[in-house]
Amino acid sequence: xxxxxxxxxxxxxxxxxxxxxxxxxxxxxxxxxxxxxxxxxxxxxxxxxxxxxxxxxxxxxxxxxxxxxxxxxxxxxxxxxxxxxxxxxxxxxxxxxxxxxxxxxxxxxxxxxxxxxxxxxxxxxxxxxxxxxxxxxxxxxxxxxxxxxxxxxxxxxxxxxxxxxxxxxxxxxxxxxxxxxxxxxxxxxxxxxxxxxxxxxxxxxxxxxxxxxxxxxxxxxxxxxxxxxxxxxxxxxxxxxxxxxxxxxxxxxxxxxxxxxxxxxxxxxxxxxxxxxxxxxxxxxxxxxxxxxxxxxxxxxxxxxxxxxxxxxxxxxxxxxxxxxxxxxxxxxxxxxxxxxxxxxxxxxxxxxxxxxxxxxxxxxxxxxxxxxxxxxxxxxxxxxxxxxxxxxxxxxxxxxxxxxxxxxxxxxxxxxxxxxxxxxxxxxxxxxxxxxxxxxxxxxxxxxxxxxxxxxxxxxxxxxxxxxxxxxxxxxxxxxxxxxxxxxxxxxxxxxxxxxxxxxxxxxxxxxxxxxxxxxxxxxxxxxxxx
Amino acid sequence: xxxxxxxxxxxxxxxxxxxxxxxxxxxxxxxxxxxxxxxxxxxxxxxxxxxxxxxxxxxxxxxxxxxxxxxxxxxxxxxxxxxxxxxxxxxxxxxxxxxxxxxxxxxxxxxxxxxxxxxxxxxxxxxxxxxxxxxxxxx
Numbered sequence: 204x205x206x207x208x209x210x211x212x213x214x215x216x217x218x219x220x221x222x223x224x225x226x227x228x229x230x231x232x233x234x235x236x237x238x239x240x241x242x243x244x245x246x247x248x249x250x251x252x253x254x255x256x257x258x259x260x261x262x263x264x265x266x267x268x269x270x271x272x273x274x275x276x277x278x279x280x281x282x283x284x285x286x287x288x289x290x291x292x293x294x295x296x297x298x299x300x301x302x303x304x305x306x307x308x309x310x311x312x313x314x315x316x317x318x319x320x321x322x323x324x325x326x327x328x329x330x331x332x333x334x335x336x337x338x339x340x341x342x343x344x345x346x347x348x349x350x351x352x353x354x355x356x357x358x359x360x361x362x363x364x365x366x367x368x369x370x371x372x373x374x375x376x377x378x379x380x381x382x383x384x385x386x387x388x389x390x391x392x393x394x395x396x397x398x399x400x401x402x403x404x405x406x407x408x409x410x411x412x413x414x415x416x417x418x419x420x421x422x423x424x425x426x427x428x429x430x431x432x433x434x435x436x437x438x439x440x441x442x443x444x445x446x447x448x449x450x451x452x453x454x455x456x457x458x459x460x461x462x463x464x465x466x467x468x469x470x471x472x473x474x475x476x477x478x479x480x481x482x483x484x485x486x487x488x489x490x491x492x493x494x495x496x497x498x499x500x501x502x503x504x505x506x507x508x509x510x511x512x513x514x515x516x517x518x519x520x521x522x523x524x525x526x527x528x529x530x531x532x533x534x535x536x537x538x539x540x541x542x543x544x545x546x547x548x549x550x551x552x553x554x555x556x557x558x559x560x561x562x563x564x565x566x567x568x569x570x571x572x573x574x575x576x577x578x579x580x581x582x583x584x585x586x587x588x589x590x591x592x593x594x595x596x597x598x599x600x601x602x603x604x605x606x607x608x609x610x611x612x613x614x615x616x617x618x619x620x621x622x623x624x625x626x627x628x629x630x631x632x633x634x635x636x637x638x639x640x641x642x643x644x645x646x647x648x649x650x651x652x653x654x655x656x657x658x659x660x661x662x663x664x665x666x667x668x669x670x671x672x673x674x675x676x677x678x679x680x681x682x683x684x685x686x687x688x689x690x691x692x693x694x695x696x697x698x699x700x701x702x703x704x705x706x707x708x709x710x711x712x713x714x715x716x717x718x719x720x721x722x723x724x725x726x727x728x729x730x731x732x733x734x735x
Numbered sequence: 736x737x738x739x740x741x742x743x744x745x746x747x748x749x750x751x752x753x754x755x756x757x758x759x760x761x762x763x764x765x766x767x768x769x770x771x772x773x774x775x776x777x778x779x780x781x782x783x784x785x786x787x788x789x790x791x792x793x794x795x796x797x798x799x800x801x802x803x804x805x806x807x808x809x810x811x812x813x814x815x816x817x818x819x820x821x822x823x824x825x826x827x828x829x830x831x832x833x834x835x836x837x838x839x840x841x842x843x844x845x846x847x848x849x850x851x852x853x854x855x856x857x858x859x860x861x862x863x864x865x866x867x868x869x870x871x872x873x874x
Contacts, residue, residue, distance in 0.1 A: 221823035230816075230826045237813045244806035286827040287819075335806070 217287045225274055229283040229296045231267040232306055232345035235260060240338035247335070250326040257334030258321065261314040264341060268307040275303045280719070280729035282351060290351075290730050291415040297351025297730055301553060301716030305480055306348040308557050309473055311698070312564045313341045315691030316469045319568055322687035323465050324373075331373050337469065340366035347477050351730060353401055353489075354411040356481060360397065360445075364390055367474060370466045371458065382458030389454040393444030400437035403430070414730035416489045417723055426492035435493030438485050439501070445478030446534045449507035455531060456515065460523035460580070464571035467523055471530045472564035476556050479537045486541060487549055487720040494544055501542035506636040509535030513643035517650075520582045522570045525647060526563065529606055532640050533559040539637055540621050543628045550717035551620030554709055558613040558702065562605045565695035569599050572688060573655060575679035583662040585655040587669055596656050598696050603648035605699045608641040613702035616710065737787070745787030752780035760854050761847075770850035774857025781858070782865040790870045801866065805859025812852025815845045 213219070239260025246253050275281060275298055284293045298306075317337060324333045343363025350356050371383045405411055407430060408419045420426055440451070447455040455475070459467050486494040494501075512532025519525040533555065540552025570580065572595060577585040589596045605612035618641060625634035654662075659669035682688055702709050719725055756776035763769030785793045797804070816827035832843040 218825060222825050224820070224823075227820055227826065234813055234817070234826070238810060241806040241809040241813070245803045245810070247800075247802065283825050285825065286829065287825045 216289055216292070218284055218289055219287075222283065225270075226281055226283050228267060228271040228274055229281055229298050229349060231271065232264055232310065232349065233342050235264050235267055236338045236342040236345065239263070240335045240342060243338060244332065244335040247330060247332060250329040253329050253334050254317070254321040257338060258314070258317045260338060261310065261317040261341070264310045264345070265307070265314050268303070268310045268345070271298060272300075272303040272307050275300055280725045282729045282732075291410040291412040294355050295351040295412060295414075295730055296349050297414065297726065298349050299716065299719045299726055299729075300712055301480075301483070301719065302348040304553075304712050304716060305476070305556065305560075306345045308560050309344050309348065309476075310341060312472045312560055312695070313337060313344075313469065315564065315568075315694055316465050316472075318687050319468070319571070319691045320463075320465045322682045322685055323463060323571060328373050328463065332369060333373060333463075333466075336366045336369040336373070340370065340469070340473075342366075344473050344477055348480060351413050352411050353404065353413055353416065353485070356484075357394070357397055357401055360394060360477070360481075363474070363477065364394065367470065370469070371462050373462060373466065376461070379461045382461035385454045386458040389444055389451065393441045393451075396437050396441035396444075400434050400441060403434045403437070407431070407434075412730065413484070413489055414723070414727045418727060420489060420492070426490075431490060432493050432496050435486070435490050435497055438490075439482070439497060442478045442482040442485070443504065443538075446475045446482065446538075447478075447531050448504050448534055448538055449511045449531075452508065452511060452531050452534075456519075456524050456527040459527040459530070460521060464523070464567055464574065467526075468564045468567035468571070471526065471567050472560045475530055475534055476560050479534060479541075479552070479556055482538075482541055483549065483552060483720065487544065487717075488723055488726070491544075491721075494541070498542050498544060501538055502630060502633050505535050505538035505542050506633060507535075508532070508538060509636045509640035510643075511535075513640040513647070516647035517643060519647075522573065522580045522582065522585075522651060522655075523567065525582075525651070526566050526570060529566070529644060529647065530559070530563050532644060533563065533606075535640060536618065536621055536637055539625060539633050542633065543621075543624045543630065545624055545628060546714065546717050546721050547620055548624035548628070549720060550710070550713040551617050551624055553713040553716050554620065555614075555617035557709065557713070558605070558617055558699075561695050561698050561702075562602055562614065565692060565699065566602050566606060568688075568692050568695070569595075569602055572683070572692065573599075575683050575688070577655065578676070578679070582651065582654045586658040586660040586662075586664060589656040590659075590669060598692060599656065600652065601696055601699060603645075603652060605703065607645040607648055609645065611703045613699045613706075613709075615703060616706040617713075742787050745784055749780045749784040752783070753777050756780065756854075760850060763850060764844075764846060770853030771857055774854040775861060777854070777858045778861035778865060781862045782869070785866055785869045790866050793866060797862075801859045801863035803859070805856050805863070808852045808855025808857075808859060810852075811855065812849050815848040815852060818845050 243253055243257050246256060280297060280299045282295050282297045284290060284295045286293065320333055340363050343359045343366060346359035346362065347356055350359060368383060368387060371386060372379050408416055410416060444451045459470060509532055512528045512535055515528035516525050519528060537552045537555050540548040573585060573588060574580050576588055576591050579585055601612060605614040608614040608618040618637060622634040622637050658664055756773040759768040759776060760770055760773030781793055818830050819825065819828035830845045834841055
């Protein structure tokens with residue numbers, strides 16, 4: 204107890220220097236979402252107030268993340284130790300450019316989803332807890348991006364998984380439970396592998412702090428030893444499951460089309476990317492030698508993932524399933540960057556992750572709008588959407604170009620970086636796979652465009668003729684007339700266009716993020732400078 | 736389970752268990768106990784009350800929905816860490832208020848507030864699971 208009379212020198216164990224108020228931004232994202240989530244849970248019955256509170260807190264989250272990113276860019280890597288206990292024993296939140304940037308983009312996407320959800324989630328869904336789950340999901344996502352402790356990373360994974368189960372079964376349909384079982388089982392296995400790997404790492408080094416681990420691994424005589432390679436392989440399998448890489452990708456198309464479309468949008472944007480982030484963090488910062496050891500395996504997995512995703516997308520007629528395969532194809536591109544491992548490749552992977560978060564969320568939202576307009580997610584039943592809204596057709600075209608990696612939109616630049624890095628590393632087949640996958644994606648998106656937008660009506664409508672424009676249901680008309688659908692879609696599309704036309708800012712951030720991982724001096728100094 | 740003996744005893748047993756759970760919660764800082772185990776005891780008290788007198792009377796007795804109790808616990812736990820902001824210390828750094836209350840040393844602290852938060856989260860979560868299961872059985 205603090206009142207005891209024995210005097211102990213606490214400076215060895217505790218940070219005694221005052222913490223600047225600005226450094227509290229490090230924990231602000233997790234804190235805001237936790238407070239907001241519990242508040243929304245208490246307001247569960249008040250379905251009118253809930254969206255306002257939820258969206259308000261999500262907006263606050265965006266602001267906090269923006270301030271955090273600005274502070275990281277000004278001051279370098281920031282560390283805050285929980286309860287003032289110093290690392291390696293205390294748990295540290297260490298925020299570098301990579302974490303702050305992904306956290307910001309993630310919160311922008313969540314904000315957009317919160318607004319979109321105000322239109323598409325009915326009062327039953329709100330009472331079942333859409334907003335609390337969304338906010339607590341963001342607690343997990345932001346926590347995972349910002350933490351500097353690998354066990355803590357595991358805990359944030361659990362937080363986001365539990366919230367995602369809740370979102371997945373919102374509404375209790377039979378098909379949702381089916382999807383949730385597949386999603387749940389595979390993620391449980393993945394999380395267990397993650398935990399086993401972490402246990403082994405702790406057994407070897409006696410520490411879980413990422414900066415401390417990176418130091419201790421680098422100091423080893425043989426940093427690519429068999430034991431560490433085992434740990435690295437476990438981590439790779441675990442995170443590849445989260446990221447839905449081949450051959451553990453089947454859960455994604457099996458579950459992502461079952462929940463409400465805005466939930467699919469958040470999942471497609473964020474969840475797999477957290478897996479990729481963890482891969483980048485572990486393999487580039489902590490276990491760089493093992494990454495080199497495994498790079499051929501990762502390359503093969505990347506190629507297989509790229510092709511599975513692209514071919515899978517071509518084979519689907521259900522738009523949400525098709526988009527699910529495109530998420531997988533995108534994961535393949537990011538894995539390719541990790542496999543190559545140069546600063547250029549890693550920054551390409553980071554840029555691609557940012558692009559993919561935005562564009563996949565926007566595409567799922569667009570799929571939701573297509574359903575509201577055409578009454579179905581099935582390409583065979585859709586048609587004539589161009590006539591209904593030319594502006595929406597333009598938005599869809601922008602997103603289709605972006606996801607295929609065509610200029611002048613956000614998908615183009617990271618693909619250029621990744622292909623360039625692959626070729627200059629002598630892995631021309633890897634670069635070729637990225638290009639082939641991009642080409643096939645263009646075809647898949649072209650199919651949606653031709654069937655849903657160009658064709659006059661549902662399947663069987665002759666060329667050149669248009670089926671009479673049918674009025675949608677009262678519900679979908681009401682949803683489409685409000686700004687809650689168009690505002691988030693507009694924000695995300697604007698970001699896609701902005702990052703395509705003005706890539707310098709994003710390029711600089713992702714290069715800074717990547718070089719901070721490849722040469723982690725700033726990261727280490729931030730964690731252990733606290734002691735000085 | 737609606738025997739007369741059980742129904743007569745259950746309210747007393749529940750009251751005793753809730754009292755004991757608070758005792759376990761408060762002694763938890765330095766001795767075995769704490770929010771989690773205290774919460775479990777309180778949740779089992781609610782479960783016993785539910786078995787004896789029906790879920791509806793439990794819901795009336797605790798007034799708030801168990802999920803709201805849980806949410807309030809989370810809210811309290813998160814807030815407990817924020818107090819150190821005003822002293823320029825890191826998140827979750829413990830703050831103590833020790834004073835003399837008629838010759839007894841009372842120590843109030845943020846870890847205690849956090850522990851009460853944990854207690855409420857556990858009571859709410861386990862309680863709502865238990866009540867949902869019991870309700871299903873009666874229907």
